[in-house]
Amino acid sequence: xxxxxxxxxxxxxxxxxxxxxxxxxxxxxxxxxxxxxxxxxxxxxxxxxxxxxxxxxxxxxxxxxxxxxxxxxxxxxxxxxxxxxxxxxxxxxxxxxxxxxxxxxxxxxxxxxxxxxxxxxxxxxxxxxxxxxxxxxxxxxxxxxxxxxxxxxxxxxxxxxxxxxxxxxxxxxxxxxxxxxxxxxxxxxxxxxxxxxxxxxxxxxxxxxxxxxxxxxxxxxxxxxxxxxxxxxxxxxxxxxxxxxxxxxxxxxxxxxxxxxxxxxxxxxxxxxxxxxxxxxxxxxxxxxxxxxxxxxxxxxxx
Amino acid sequence: xxxxxxxxxxxxxxxxxxxxxxxxxxxxxxxxxxxxxxxxxxxxxxxxxxxxxxxxxxxxxxxxxxxxxxxxxxxxxxxxxxxxxxxxxxxxxxxxxxxxxxxxxxxxxxxxxxxxxxxxxxxxxxxxxxxxxxxxxxxxxxxxxxxxxxxxxxxxxxxxxxxxxxxxxxxxxxxxxxxxxxxxxxxxxxxxxxxxxxxxxxxxxxxxxxxxxxxxxxxxxxxxxxxxxxxxxxxxxxxxxxxxxxxxxxxxxxxxxxxxxxxxxxxxxxxxxxxxxxx
Numbered sequence: 001x002x003x004x005x006x007x008x009x010x011x012x013x014x015x016x017x018x019x020x021x022x023x024x025x026x027x028x029x030x031x032x033x034x035x036x037x038x039x040x041x042x043x044x045x046x047x048x049x050x051x052x053x054x055x056x057x058x059x060x061x062x063x064x065x066x067x068x069x070x071x072x073x074x075x076x077x078x079x080x081x082x083x084x085x086x087x088x089x090x091x092x093x094x095x096x097x098x099x100x101x102x103x104x105x106x107x108x109x110x111x112x113x114x115x116x117x118x119x120x121x122x123x124x125x126x127x128x129x130x131x132x133x134x135x136x137x138x139x140x141x142x143x144x145x146x147x148x149x150x151x152x153x154x155x156x157x158x159x160x161x162x163x164x165x166x167x168x169x170x171x172x173x174x175x176x177x178x179x180x181x182x183x184x185x186x187x188x189x190x191x192x193x194x195x196x197x198x199x200x201x202x203x204x205x206x207x208x209x210x211x212x213x214x215x216x217x218x219x220x221x222x223x224x225x226x227x228x229x230x231x232x233x234x235x236x237x238x239x240x241x242x243x244x245x246x247x248x249x250x251x252x253x254x255x256x257x258x259x260x261x262x263x264x265x266x267x268x269x270x271x272x273x274x275x276x277x278x279x280x281x282x283x284x285x286x287x288x289x290x291x292x293x294x295x296x297x298x299x300x301x302x303x
Numbered sequence: 304x305x306x307x308x309x310x311x312x313x314x315x316x317x318x319x320x321x322x323x324x325x326x327x328x329x330x331x332x333x334x335x336x337x338x339x340x341x342x343x344x345x346x347x348x349x350x351x352x353x354x355x356x357x358x359x360x361x362x363x364x365x366x367x368x369x370x371x372x373x374x375x376x377x378x379x380x381x382x383x384x385x386x387x388x389x390x391x392x393x394x395x396x397x398x399x400x401x402x403x404x405x406x407x408x409x410x411x412x413x414x415x416x417x418x419x420x421x422x423x424x425x426x427x428x429x430x431x432x433x434x435x436x437x438x439x440x441x442x443x444x445x446x447x448x449x450x451x452x453x454x455x456x457x458x459x460x461x462x463x464x465x466x467x468x469x470x471x472x473x474x475x476x477x478x479x480x481x482x483x484x485x486x487x488x489x490x491x492x493x494x495x496x497x498x499x500x501x502x503x504x505x506x507x508x509x510x511x512x513x514x515x516x517x518x519x520x521x522x523x524x525x526x527x528x529x530x531x532x533x534x535x536x537x538x539x540x541x542x543x544x545x546x547x548x549x550x551x552x553x554x555x556x557x558x559x560x561x562x563x564x565x566x567x568x569x570x571x572x573x574x575x576x577x578x579x580x581x582x
Contacts, residue, residue: 019386019472020391020396022383023441027409027441034414035414037418102307112315121560123556126521128522129553133549141320141324141342144342234413241506259415264416269417272416272417275415
């Protein structure tokens with residue numbers, strides 16, 4: 001009886017379910033089907049036999065991946081970029097938001113924010129174009145500037161020792177301003193009475209930041225940090241690929257760019273999928289470790 | 304305090320001057336660029352590169368394709384997103400929590416590249432513009448932004464529409480969507496920028512050069528030192544002017560975003576905040 005009335009209730013609103021069909025199909029087809037398609041990592045997949053006809057080969061492709069001569073280097077690049085990303089790209093917006101929060105001239109603040117948010121809307125291709133221009137050994141502004149100090153022009157993009165700095169730097173240039181938005185909102189939500197009370201107690205600016213502002217930011221910082229850890233292995237295909245050239249590849253090849261080359265250029269489907277699965281498993285493990293640690297230390301967690 | 308203003312001003316300049324450098328180079332003579340004379344203002348002013356860009360059919364075709372996937376793609380985005388966001392914003396939708404969790408999971412577990420590629424092949428949409436619009440039809444983030452906006456609308460309005468005999472589709476179309484214009488604008492802008500900037504998907508799924516969107520075309524131009532084989536015979540292109548042409552194309556590809564930026568700014572902050580609080 002109860003069941004029937006529930007069905008009756010659902011029938012009454014059948015149009016709601018009908019409306020949701022295209023969207024649900026979208027997530028099923030474009031998200032879940034390829035997710036389960038990851039099983040081809042354990043097959044010798046070929047396009048003619050398909051997922052159901054290709055032979056199963058166990059961990060063959062994973063073994064091949066670990067024995068690839070350059071695998072350790074590619075993994076190292078991926079992890080290093082992930083670490084630099086947290087060290088610089090994660091912390092910089094917090095500091096910048098604190099600095100912006102101290103600004104009392106509203107018009108000035110608005111102008112600075114307008115300028116700083118803008119690069120976020122540019123594609124990585126455009127960002128790379130701008131940086132290639134600035135860093136060019138013949139005509140780049142940066143080389144002209146270091147020339148004033150008597151330093152010879154450097155071909156920054158053609159030297160593997162600069163590429164990680166360029167990748168992290170271009171990322172900061174594009175996204176540091178954008179990253180402040182959420183912190184600025186959290187800062188705006190702090191009760192001004194707290195500062196007033198602190199002032200009466202004789203706490204200076206620095207003490208106020210330490211004892212009121214930072215604790216208020218901590219929950220947001222923790223959650224964003226956990227999300228960032230979840231993306232640790234996903235530094236991003238595009239932003240690296242657009243800066244790659246044969247001269248810097250040794251330090252700029254990451255798992256994502258290697259997957260593209262092995263998979264879509266050399267058509268080693270199962271092998272490239274195995275690397276993708278490996279990447280996801282490492283990423284997920286990191287997320288779970290960080291989440292557990294954070295739950296114990298701060299009480300904040302994603303789940 | 305003064306040092307804070309000084310630091311922020313320098314940082315602001317560091318954000319802004321690279322644009323100026325690109326603009327200045329795109330209007331400077333090849334010789335001046337080569338000698339490293341161009342900083343933030345054009346030297347030996349010329350519009351030569353823009354003439355080249357305007358005469359190059361392949362750049363225009365790529366521009367038109369980007370406009371197409373931005374306009375049509377965003378319409379698809381908005382239709383698909385609101386058709387799912389509305390039902391899962393209503394109490395009456397049994398199982399909405401499960402649907403939301405399943406969608407949230409796709410944000411954490413993303414499928415590897417190759418199974419996605421094989422799926423696209425099986426659907427026969429590689430080498431069509433559908434490949435640039437369908438796989439990104441709904442972004443989970445934007446879906447949640449729109450859902451939480453719809454959920455805030457008072458139930459009375461929707462019930463009143465139902466009592467007046469509106470079906471759910473009518474209610475969505477003529478009551479919910481008109482009331483949600485700010486949210487739709489925010490989400491629409493996020494989608495348009497993503498569509499305009501689309502590069503990776505085209506690299507993966509499009510081989511046919513005549514279907515390249517502007518970002519792919521731009522990337523191609525950025526990595527050549529020689530424009531003589533691009534098929535544009537209208538201009539004598541010396542190796543000196545390659546960089547000028549590259550900078551001019553960067554400006555052309557950025558222009559729509561620069562023109563939209565004032566509108567963008569009005570909406571994106573509120574959108575960012577609704578979305579982040581929810582997720």
